[in-house]
Amino acid sequence: MNAIDRVAGAGTDWQTAVFSVLKRHDVKHIVYVPDAGHATAIRLANADNSMKAVVLTTEEEGIAYLAGAWLGGERGALLMQSSGVGNCINTLGLIACARFPLLTAITMRGDWAEFNAWQNPMGQATEAALKLMGVMTWRADHAGDVEPLLHGAATMAFNGDSACAVLLGQRLIGEKQWVK
Amino acid sequence: MLGGSLDRRAAVACLLHDRKDLLVVTGLGSPAYDVMAAGDHANNYYLWAAMGSAAMVGLGLANAQPEKSVLVVTGDGELMMGLGGLATIAVQKPKNLTIAVIDNGHFGETGMQASHAGLGVEISAVAASLGFSWTGVITDMAGIEALRGRLDDRSGVRLATLKVKAENAPRVLPPRDGVHIKNRFRAALGFQPV
Numbered sequence: 001m002n003a004i005d006r007v008a009g010a011g012t013d014w015q016t017a018v019f020s021v022l023k024r025h026d027v028k029h030i031v032y033v034p035d036a037g038h039a040t041a042i043r044l045a046n047a048d049n050s051m052k053a054v055v056l057t058t059e060e061e062g063i064a065y066l067a068g069a070w071l072g073g074e075r076g077a078l079l080m081q082s083s084g085v086g087n088c089i090n091t092l093g094l095i096a097c098a099r100f101p102l103l104t105a106i107t108m109r110g111d112w113a114e115f116n117a118w119q120n121p122m123g124q125a126t127e128a129a130l131k132l133m134g135v136m137t138w139r140a141d142h143a144g145d146v147e148p149l150l151h152g153a154a155t156m157a158f159n160g161d162s163a164c165a166v167l168l169g170q171r172l173i174g175e176k177q178w179v180k
Numbered sequence: 181m182l183g184g185s186l187d188r189r190a191a192v193a194c195l196l197h198d199r200k201d202l203l204v205v206t207g208l209g210s211p212a213y214d215v216m217a218a219g220d221h222a223n224n225y226y227l228w229a230a231m232g233s234a235a236m237v238g239l240g241l242a243n244a245q246p247e248k249s250v251l252v253v254t255g256d257g258e259l260m261m262g263l264g265g266l267a268t269i270a271v272q273k274p275k276n277l278t279i280a281v282i283d284n285g286h287f288g289e290t291g292m293q294a295s296h297a298g299l300g301v302e303i304s305a306v307a308a309s310l311g312f313s314w315t316g317v318i319t320d321m322a323g324i325e326a327l328r329g330r331l332d333d334r335s336g337v338r339l340a341t342l343k344v345k346a347e348n349a350p351r352v353l354p355p356r357d358g359v360h361i362k363n364r365f366r367a368a369l370g371f372q373p374v
Contacts, residue, residue, distance in 0.1 A: 029243065052243050054272060057264030064233035064265070068205070068240025071225055071362065073371045076240070094230035098358030161374050 014146040014172065015040035018105055021147055022077050025154040027103070028052060029069045029076030031062040037107035037173045038079040052076075059084030060091040067100045075158055078104040082111070082126040082167070083119065092133035095163050102135065102163040103154050112170040115178050130165050141169040181298035183285035184319050184343025191342050192253060193218040194324045195280060202331060203241060207234035207254030209289040210348065211282050215253050217352040222368035226354040226361055232261030235279055239269050242277040245369070249276050249331050256283040256297035256341070263306070266339070270310035275334040279307075280327065284346040292346060307339040316340040 019041040022030065030045035031054040032038060045053035056062050062078040069076045080088075085106060095102045109116075110123020127137050136156065138149045146168065153164035192214040196204070204224045206212040211234075212226045225241075227234055238252035259266075259281050269277065285298025297303055304315040313336020318324060327340050355361055363373050 029240065052272075054239075054243075054268065057267050060233070061236045061262065061265045061268055064230060064236035064262075065240035065268075067233075068237035068242075069244040070240075071237070071365050071369075072203075072241045072244025073366065073369055074244040091230045091233055094227070094233060094358075097229065098362045100362065159374055 014140075014143040016044070017147040018150060019044040021150045021154060025151075025158060026075055027077050027154075028074045029054065029066065030079060031056055031065050031076060032079040033059050033062075033081065033084050035079070035081040035107045037081075037168055038105070041079060041105075059087045063088055063091040063095060063102065066102060067094060067098070070100055075101070076103075077154075078102070080104065080106055082106055082108045083122045085126045085129055086122045089129060089133060092135065092163070096134045099161040100163075101157040101161050103157040104165045105150060105168060106165055107168045107173055108170050113175045114170065115176060127167060133163075135163040135165050137165045137167060139167045139169055141171045143172060146172070181285040181294050181346065182300070182343070183283060183298060183346045186319065186321070186324070186342060186344040188214050188282055188284070188342075188344040189217055189349050190321070191324050191344060192282070194321060195251070195253075195328050197328065199223075201248060203245065203248050203250045205234055205238045205241060205250070205252045206354075207231070207252070207258035209255055209258065211253045211255050211258070212354050213349065213352045214282065216354040217349070220354065222364050224354070225365050228356055228358065231258055232265070234258055235262055235269060236265045238277055238279065239265070239272060239274060242274040243272065246274075246276055250274075250278070251331060252277070252279045254279070254281060255288070256281055256285065256303060257287045257295045259303055260296050260301070266307055267310050269337060270307070270312055273311075273313070273337050275336055277337050278327070278331050279339040281339065281341045282344055283341040284344045286346045288346065288348050297341070298346075302341065304339055304341045312337050312339050314338040318342045
């Protein structure tokens with residue numbers, strides 16, 4: 001697949017895989033700040049009566065929500081864009097101190113072929129920022145990597161009370177088109 | 181500055197009186213001490229950090245445990261730091277969630293600086309405009325008892341500001357081991373550690 005194919009919208013299979021993996025791991029709560037890369041999972045979550053789909057005003061709300069859901073015995077996942085990681089930093093201290101499981105899938109900006117340079121500072125700092133706060137990370141740059149990496153992250157989050165993030169790279173998502 | 185004349189310890193103790201299987205989440209600082217002073221309980225989850233998160237922890241818990249009543253007890257400063265979360269809660273409309281904002285109009289933990297509530301922001305009015313099913317401003321103990329009577333109804337999500345005196349009661353510290361508090365809370369609901 002070349003970049004043009006990706007731009008044209010190929011790769012929706014991996015978007016469906018994100019939702020399928022979460023379902024398979026008995027995720028009951030999908031909390032999100034929307035991103036085009038997460039559009040399929042968000043749509044499927046909202047259509048699934050056995051799930052709570054919760055739209056957030058800012059990403060750190062999701063960290064707190066998922067802690068509460070876990071206290072109540074249920075699993076959840078946070079879908080966000082890399083810029084949202086910056087909003088989560090202090091709240092991630094809750095996850096570290098109480099060893100809550102955290103599963104998050106993060107679509108990257110400022111990562112590859114970024115048109116808007118204002119996305120670059122946070123995009124370049126995303127993975128390091130997560131690691132600084134004790135979150136384990138994996139990167140998917142190819143469609144075939146999404147399902148196994150997210151499955152692995154979910155396994156380690158829910159079976160080990162661990163904080164786990166899968167970064168969905170811009171080469172996977174495709175180049176954002178700014179001029180029609 | 182605003183706030184009010186309620187004694188916060190008496191108000192919280194009254195709110196938690198005869199609590200049965202009520203699930204309680206506290207914001208960090210004085211509201212956690214108030215809840216602890218009313219009696220430690222396995223159904224209490226005390227936050228020690230993550231300022232601004234208490235209401236959203238309450239929402240996640242309320243959505244995961246729809247048969248149980250959930251009460252968030254937090255301060256006006258803590259609530260304001262997560263103000264967007266009130267909009268998230270308002271659109272979720274959990275019928276089993278009540279947020280009690282201990283409003284003394286000040287940042288009590290850091291030297292009694294005036295807070296937004298103390299400078300005129302009425303948090304219950306914000307919640308009402310966001311679409312909360314019931315909101316109230318409570319200025320006396322009769323109001324606290326009436327709020328207690330609402331905790332188990334299922335008419336919709338509720339928020340009240342409790343107007344308390346701006347004074348720091350003696351600290352009554354909850355346990356600080358986050359893993360312990362988490363596992364104790366989950367065990368009381370029948371969930372085992374991993």
